[in-house]
Amino acid sequence: MKLLSxxxxxxxxAASNAQAADPHLGRNLAATCANCHGTNGNAIKxxxxxxxxxxxxxxxxxxxADFKSGDKPASIMHQIAxxxxxxxxxxxxxxxxxxK
Amino acid sequence: MMLMKRRDFLKVGTAGAAMAxxxxxxxxxxxxxxxxxxxxxxxxxxxxxxxxxxSEGGVQVTLIERNPSFISCPMSNLVIGGQKTLEDITxxxxxxxxxxxxxxxxxxxxxxxxxxxxxxxxxxxxxxxDRLVLSPGVDFMWDEIPGLKSTEAQxxxxxxxKAGAQTVALRRQLExxxxxxxxxxxxxxxxxxxxxxxxERACLVANYFKESKPKSxxxxxxxxxxxxxxxxxxxxxxxxxxxxxxxxRNNSEVKDVEVASNTAILxxxxxxxxxxxxxxxxxxxxxxxxxxxxxxxxxxVDVNWLSMESxxxxxxxxxxxAVFPAPxxxxxxxxxxxxxxxxxxxxxxxxxGQEPNPAPVVMNTCYSFVDAKNVIHVSSVHQYDAATKLxxxxxxxxxxxxxxxxxxxxxxxxxxxxxxxxxLA
Numbered sequence: 001m002k003l004l005s006x007x008x009x010x011x012x013x014a015a016s017n018a019q020a021a022d023p024h025l026g027r028n029l030a031a032t033c034a035n036c037h038g039t040n041g042n043a044i045k046x047x048x049x050x051x052x053x054x055x056x057x058x059x060x061x062x063x064x065a066d067f068k069s070g071d072k073p074a075s076i077m078h079q080i081a082x083x084x085x086x087x088x089x090x091x092x093x094x095x096x097x098x099x100k
Numbered sequence: 101m102m103l104m105k106r107r108d109f110l111k112v113g114t115a116g117a118a119m120a121x122x123x124x125x126x127x128x129x130x131x132x133x134x135x136x137x138x139x140x141x142x143x144x145x146x147x148x149x150x151x152x153x154x155s156e157g158g159v160q161v162t163l164i165e166r167n168p169s170f171i172s173c174p175m176s177n178l179v180i181g182g183q184k185t186l187e188d189i190t191x192x193x194x195x196x197x198x199x200x201x202x203x204x205x206x207x208x209x210x211x212x213x214x215x216x217x218x219x220x221x222x223x224x225x226x227x228x229x230d231r232l233v234l235s236p237g238v239d240f241m242w243d244e245i246p247g248l249k250s251t252e253a254q255x256x257x258x259x260x261x262k263a264g265a266q267t268v269a270l271r272r273q274l275e276x277x278x279x280x281x282x283x284x285x286x287x288x289x290x291x292x293x294x295x296x297x298x299x300e301r302a303c304l305v306a307n308y309f310k311e312s313k314p315k316s317x318x319x320x321x322x323x324x325x326x327x328x329x330x331x332x333x334x335x336x337x338x339x340x341x342x343x344x345x346x347x348x349r350n351n352s353e354v355k356d357v358e359v360a361s362n363t364a365i366l367x368x369x370x371x372x373x374x375x376x377x378x379x380x381x382x383x384x385x386x387x388x389x390x391x392x393x394x395x396x397x398x399x400x401v402d403v404n405w406l407s408m409e410s411x412x413x414x415x416x417x418x419x420x421x422a423v424f425p426a427p428x429x430x431x432x433x434x435x436x437x438x439x440x441x442x443x444x445x446x447x448x449x450x451x452x453g454q455e456p457n458p459a460p461v462v463m464n465t466c467y468s469f470v471d472a473k474n475v476i477h478v479s480s481v482h483q484y485d486a487a488t489k490l491x492x493x494x495x496x497x498x499x500x501x502x503x504x505x506x507x508x509x510x511x512x513x514x515x516x517x518x519x520x521x522x523x524l525a
Binding site: 022024025027028029031032034035036037038039043044046047048049075076079080081082083084088 | 153154438449454457458460462480481483496497499501505508511514515518521
């Protein structure tokens, strides 16, 4: 039983490693947000859009979760947040948090 | 713990790469090579910048564009409606050159040799590439509307479906029209560039008439069975804001025109207008067919959605309106920008001898003005699906505005500022 679960864990690890094989997944996903939120999250100041560069990861994730659940009223983000998996949103938030 | 180690490694990796580029030497698996980008619109300008940015200058990029500066199709209906000028929607290529080190060549590509990996320029000479990106937009199928084949006819009955001189000329025609006149806009069968665009234009022309020429009318001659985008929101705007001004006619395909009398010829009918605005059916920009890559229906380029690479010709990637769209994917500037980033990531991997990202995502938002301030949107998110090998719309995501509103009017203008900067700043 222990052996089986160890094998299962190894398989999962291998799968997640294969998923993370491309170190740029976060960068690529975050780039899909740049049309509105600016390159690397640096929105134009006068544009009225949230600048996400350097924002705390937990804060970005909370906003996205609230958009997804409908807790935070929005014009469009409630529709867009639902298009990404939680794992993808985590990568996106992590990428923006690391930007200046 | 594993994750922490991995992150630390990445940090060192990035710092190392930055140092390597600082001292002008190449890092281990860093991408290098020469990418030629044809067309500096929403797709081409984006990929030119992102290739330079993401490779930290490792990849050489040449952008070939026939116009001296970028003029945006999105927002160009505001020029036709009188809210903005052409200058407001024009952006220079200077930052691509000076900030990002893109070599911008004002010229036109007349031939592509996919086997030799070289292109021929109109001004003469050729250029070799490691990867070629075609972002050629659309060209019109004049054969479908024979009366419009001559340049003289095209200067009288305008399309204004490529922003620039035609945009300004259409505005002038509307300004010169007498009060009590009729403006007619003819929409081709889908797929066409910017699905909500013609309906937005009808709204903004009607808004101008309402304010300045109240006896005038707008007639929409739509080749489609029904409104192709944001139907409920547009029809509500026509009823609430432009009752008695806008008339919508479905199944009204324009087959030809009589230029002298400004008349559209439909299958069983004719329609004479004071200002006739015909958007002809279109296809991938002519260089796509000329390069010999596979087209679907002889119109749109067939691509691999992991890399935007032509399915027939390795080394040639195609972006934007020219592409045969994935399910429910609109031909929009926003989507072309997304194609540009997907392809930039894939090309950098390929140049470094790695596979493209197996799970790309693209998304879209299109804002339409229904008057000078109120806007409606449509949005969607598309994830790669390995079973169909297509990017597929995510069920339950995306949608349209609850109602037209002024907040989104501000958001739409903010969108334009940010996407233009994302491409060109």
